[in-house]
Amino acid sequence: MKRLSILILFLLFFISCDKNPKTGGRQKIAIIVSTLNNPWFVFLAQTASKQAESLGYEAKIFDSQNNTAIETDNFENAIAAGYSAILLNPTDANGSIVNVNKAKASGVPVFCMDREVNSSSGPTSQILSDSYSGSVNLGKYFVKQTNKKGKYVEILGLVSDNNTWNRSKGFHSVVDYYPGLEMVAQQSADFDRNKGLEVMESILHAHPDIVGVFCGNDAMAMGAYQALVAAGKADKVKVIGFDGAEDAIQGVRDGKILATAMQFPKVIAETAAKYANEYLKGKRDFPKKIQVDVEMVHIKNIADYTAYGKKTKL
Numbered sequence: 001m002k003r004l005s006i007l008i009l010f011l012l013f014f015i016s017c018d019k020n021p022k023t024g025g026r027q028k029i030a031i032i033v034s035t036l037n038n039p040w041f042v043f044l045a046q047t048a049s050k051q052a053e054s055l056g057y058e059a060k061i062f063d064s065q066n067n068t069a070i071e072t073d074n075f076e077n078a079i080a081a082g083y084s085a086i087l088l089n090p091t092d093a094n095g096s097i098v099n100v101n102k103a104k105a106s107g108v109p110v111f112c113m114d115r116e117v118n119s120s121s122g123p124t125s126q127i128l129s130d131s132y133s134g135s136v137n138l139g140k141y142f143v144k145q146t147n148k149k150g151k152y153v154e155i156l157g158l159v160s161d162n163n164t165w166n167r168s169k170g171f172h173s174v175v176d177y178y179p180g181l182e183m184v185a186q187q188s189a190d191f192d193r194n195k196g197l198e199v200m201e202s203i204l205h206a207h208p209d210i211v212g213v214f215c216g217n218d219a220m221a222m223g224a225y226q227a228l229v230a231a232g233k234a235d236k237v238k239v240i241g242f243d244g245a246e247d248a249i250q251g252v253r254d255g256k257i258l259a260t261a262m263q264f265p266k267v268i269a270e271t272a273a274k275y276a277n278e279y280l281k282g283k284r285d286f287p288k289k290i291q292v293d294v295e296m297v298h299i300k301n302i303a304d305y306t307a308y309g310k311k312t313k314l
Contacts, residue, residue, distance in 0.1 A: 196223025
């Protein structure tokens, strides 16, 4: 009986070791994203997961639902479950720092994707889009397409996200030099399509004579376009987005959206996964922050682009 008990304990120990990513079996990488209620982030998460698995890791996607408290739970669960690295799309530039530091203290490296945290010591590396420069180009195109005059509005993303302000600042660094262009409203819609629709509806009641709307992402741009269609103003107001999402690319193709900025989530996600792999194999020297170029997409070059990237040349 005693020998049987010892045998059972040995088997249980063997099984637990086999499931532990640090002592046996495949190591695990967690992909924690701000929200899966946006196709762009779904693509980012799925690409990161696919790349991690192709490198030999087990991968799992965690949805923070744009809530820092849920993100905290996701971090705690990932750390407790023995994940070896975290690929993070943060919910909040400041609010997410504590979670990143908690992972670091537990020996789990964090690689930020697309959104950054305001910490140079917490993340191992941050792979971001050059939102400012991308919006500078959108601003130049907007000025040209509006003939440098008219009232316009801006729909901001999450006010706690640095991308929101980088895009806004890039756009205004150009447009504010033209006195004939007047911004009559600036409101946040949290990067959400439905909120973009609601905000645009509200703005149109107060400012029915606008000529354009600059949106901090494509989801809000499509929501704004829906509101313009309902108000019978879709052919009078030029809509600009940012992301390169599938519906916005089709919108540019169909003449519904004036332009968008193509981010490259595949590059961002795959780089983050590759960095995690290199870290887990012993490398420690990574760039603290890299910026991936952003390209403007409009009707004259739409043939070169597809959803979330450029078309592959044969």
